[in-house]
Amino acid sequence: MAEVTLPPRDGFRLSQLLYDARYRSLTIQVVAAMLLMLSLAWLVDNTVQNLAALGKDFSFAFLWTTAGYDINQQIIPFSSQDTHARAALVGILNTLVVAFMGCILATVIGVLAGVLRLSKNFVVSGIMTFYVEAMRNTPLLIWILIVFAVMTEATPQPRDFREGGGASMILWDSVAISNRGVFVPKPVWGEGSGLVLAVFLLSLAAIFILRRVARKRQEQTGQQLPVVRLSLALFFLPTLLVFFVLGRPITLDYPALGGFNFVGGIQIRNSLIALWLALSLYTSAFIAEIVRSGILAVSRGQTEAAFALGMQPNRTMQLVILPQALRVIIPPLISQFLNLTKNSSLALAVGYMDVRSTLGGITINQTGREIEGILLLGTFYLIVSLIISSLMNYYNSGVKLKER
């Protein structure tokens, strides 16, 4: 039969390789490995031939050549004279920014919607059901395009902000929403602002330590410290004190109308806003479902048991329901964050310059390095997702039910 194709093994009858369960798995793996090697070799050989036919080589040297294009939304300074590597870095930062902002907003809306959907109030839960179903059953791309269209076509032009133009800035004249983007005040770091920042960070650390000390003390002696009041005081007092003592080193640069556009402040482009809002709204619907099912997963007996122990409702929620619900909620929540990060590559639709548009878009078009560019792009996303999933595994092993 098929023995001829199998690797010979001394000391065995060859048929054992097929019919003996002890050796069969080895046979299958060797055959599979050979097939995999063959097909990989075939792919690599094709690629080498194709590259040779096009007169290309495989190198990453293009990363250190001048990019020659501008990026409109940048966190670190970038000009068209910088390298492709720096352009990729700007893109990566842009991706991470929109993903980070999206995760926060999506969690806030999602938790709210999920909790409200459980409400006994029929009107409220009805609205939330409608919201969740509408978001979950339509493509994300539509939402991105809709928010972008609203932001660009339904918001006033900068010139409408002049006297009698019919538009005005919001939040005490500090934020302007226009069809060129949203303008927000920009902090100006004056002399001594580093000290203020350092004090602020130190007081955050102090709050952290305080909470641990208070907890230890309560566990050992049963005495409680006024943690909330102390934390609030630590949060505000030292920083404000230093801020005023140093003569207000940090000031805000407000956007103001100058010429045909706003000057000053930070311009957040509509593409970023559209992507951010659409990603958050879309993902929040999924998070809402996760939160809802997580809370429902805690059996009613747990609440009743806590009441039977004489716990008050808010302590029950805090000490009994939430820890158990979180164990169910957190893993899918993190994979939603991962989805959001990957979905941010739809930035392409609105022209937001994320890593897909810089490294995977213009850089590839200009240098013709498709293989290298997409390899780097894929590696970036892969690394992000591996980091997030290893964090998730770490968390999972921490909260896993300890069963015998």
Next chain:
Amino acid sequence: MSGPSSIAFVRRDIIAPAPPPPGQAGVLRWMRENLFSSLTNTLLTLLSVYLIWSVLASVMPWTLNGVWGASSLNECREIRDARGLETAACWAVINERWLQLLFGFYPTDDRLLASVFHAEPLAAAGGLEAVFGAGSNATARIEFVNAMKADLSNLTIFFFGYWRPLLAVVLLVVAVAPILYASLPRGLLWVSLAYPFVAVFLFWGGSVWGPATVALGLVAALYIGRLVSARLGLLAGALAVVAAFFMIFLNPLGVIGHTGLFPLFPHAKGVLDALMPLGLPAIPSDQFGGFMLAIIIGTSGIVLSLPIGILLALGRQSTMPFIRWVCVTFIEVIRGVPLIVWLFVASTLLKYFLPPGSSFDALLRVIILVTLFASAYIAEVVRGGLAALPKGQYEAADSLGLDYWKSMQLIVLPQALKVSIPGIVNTFIGLFKDTTLVVFVGLRDPLGLTNAIRATPEWNGIYWELYIFVALLFFTFCFFMSRYSMYLERKLQTDHR
């Protein structure tokens, strides 16, 4: 002291039940308990009602007063102003372009339209052959078709001009129904099996013998495999299937420069074409578009990704380290990178990986990548189902003496898949929604078409109407899928709690 006689009153009859006091029954009580039970709840209710009211107050007049008959956005606005309305939707864009949103630039069957609905002008122009025949004037034909389409209603064009995709979708419903609902006659499953070949023929056209011989070849390969496995066992049967497949469809002897009778498939097709040329006009994939494209990519992705995903999940749970390692790598790499990057790989990199000079249909590339992408997600969902199964089930299957595939098929998978239904359907819904991303690799999906429509001078500046239409199309399909998964969950639930 006081005896029984001191009792002043003894009731001897039962009081008729009185109605509960007002506010303790009916709507009032329900409202008090559900809507106004506390201060927060009351506030929430009032806020929600206000929200609903304000949304409806702005959306309803806009929707209901919409303008249906206009040929441009400006005309819409003029009609709106003439009616003295503040806001009005311009549904005219849907009215005019819905065929395009559904089918993209898929060609209509102009011969049928002309000969049935446009007979007199056709006769005046010299008959079917003079207009559409091989030697006809292209410009005159386009003019004739344009005049005919302006004359016919969109509904007529929908039903008769696009009968091929329409018939394919109707048959899809017939083919899917017996899979979805077990109460339908089992004979319909043959329709489901034959459907892929019929659909390919209807959508792409060309010779009927192409799909027919492929189907026959597959049946022949499987039949040979069954014959062999009945005599020589499962492994020999599998090898026979592979060998027969190679002989029929590929040319394994090509590497040694031998081109003769093998592969059989093109020879058989050539002979049958010569004997009996039957077929429809061929339509290349680059003319596919619109919501039809979403249905084609979505359906093929769903159908193909489920078996691959199940195999991957089994591989990931396998006891063989190499197989497990390959499956884990595949799944994690696919899942770690966004679909849009994979589509990009399909459109730009695939040409490097294939032998020099081979070209590949753009739509097929996208379908393959979408399938692989979805199968990695399905694999994770199914793995969850496999992990949720008690170990006793595996051991019970082993102790019955079932081999690996039998135990998977009869014991493990039916239970594991049942658990994973919600996840699988969610993956399918995600896949269907993700078909909109093909716009980035140059296919004309509905969203790409909305951009094209918005770029025309007539409809420049319109967006809500188009997006609402497309969103409703997707919503209908996805909502049906999610409801179906709930129905299936209820039906398959065997624990009586």
